[in-house]
Amino acid sequence: MSLISISNLSVRLGGHQALSNVDFSIEKGEIVTLVGPNGSGKTTLLRSIIGAIKPSKGTILRDVDTRIGYVPQSLTIDATLPLTVQRFLNLPVRHSRASINEALDQAGADGLQARQMSALSGGQFQRVLLARALLDKPNLLILDEPTTGLDQPGSAALYRQIEEVRQHLGSAVLMVSHELHVVMSASDRVVCLNGHVCCHGAPEIVASAPEYRALFGSGTQGALALYRHDHDHHHHNHADGSHEHGECDHA
Structure with a gap:
């Protein structure tokens, strides 16, 4: 079972629809990064997962062995x-x-x-x-923009520390980050959020998606070529030998 499995999640905050019909999961050991513009619901999704916000609709299922460590913004x-x-x-x-x-x-x-x-x-x-x-x-470490306020060397050092923690504990990492080059180099999967999941999958799939470029432009492709490591072994293999890279919705 997934560490976290979310189905049809919707959240209203103060009369505002923060999240609509979100389907999301995170597997053991993987690094998933949430990206999206300000107000897109990233922090709301994290706080829903840790139980600080009650959904207006949908379900959040946690594996019985899921232990969450949360680093707030x-x-x-x-x-x-x-x-x-x-x-x-x-x-x-x-x-x-x-x-x-x-x-x-x-x-x-x-x-x-x-x-x-x-x-x-x-x-x-x-x-x-x-x-x-x-x-x-924890076997799931959740971080909400952990490098906010740090300079570039400080940010790079903290990301290296997070990777060392993941290797030492074998924990999954769910992280919100606005540093797109880091997202593309260090993530197994990227979820692009804008009130709903508009795009998700392997970084190279998301970076080339029209929905992603509409939000962030196309400048990340250069960073992708420079920073991207080979995470092919993390893609989910299907019985027919194909890979599940992700999908982007025109919504």
Whole structure:
């Protein structure tokens, strides 16, 4: 069974139709990236998956073994509040010192235990959020634009850290990102969202789709040629030997 299987999902927020008839799934170990313009429902979909938003229609099925680690897009902490990294990682559930040290090490944030949260750099703060998501050893890591506010070297370093986490834990990764060259180089599957799933599949299929180009232009093709790795072994094989690359809807 898929880690997450979504069928005919619709969500209304404050009288606004945020998502309509979304079908979506994520399999064990794969990297899926959500792309789409602002207001396209990307964060809404993630928050629906983790149970923070209740759908108005449709179903979200989780495998009994699915353990989700969630890294939000941002988190505001009162700068006047004395809160160390160690204390932050013990909220709301207390963890052993060894578990916290291991999570920080996996997130590339080892040695920050005694630092004040308010004194962390942007990159350190994001790594601490990643560590918090890793405390329960998830097999599905969900990240909502994890590099927001970071410069290019900081973004590249965080993406490398996420890939190391995936290799170490064998977890699937579901990520929202606006950095299209990263999406195309690091994803097994791309889902293009604009209130509904307008396109999905292997990166090279999505990058050439009219629906994708209508939203993002065609400049990503150059990045695709430069950055794309060979993920053919991740495509789903059918019984007849063909591959399931994806599809794009004219909707």
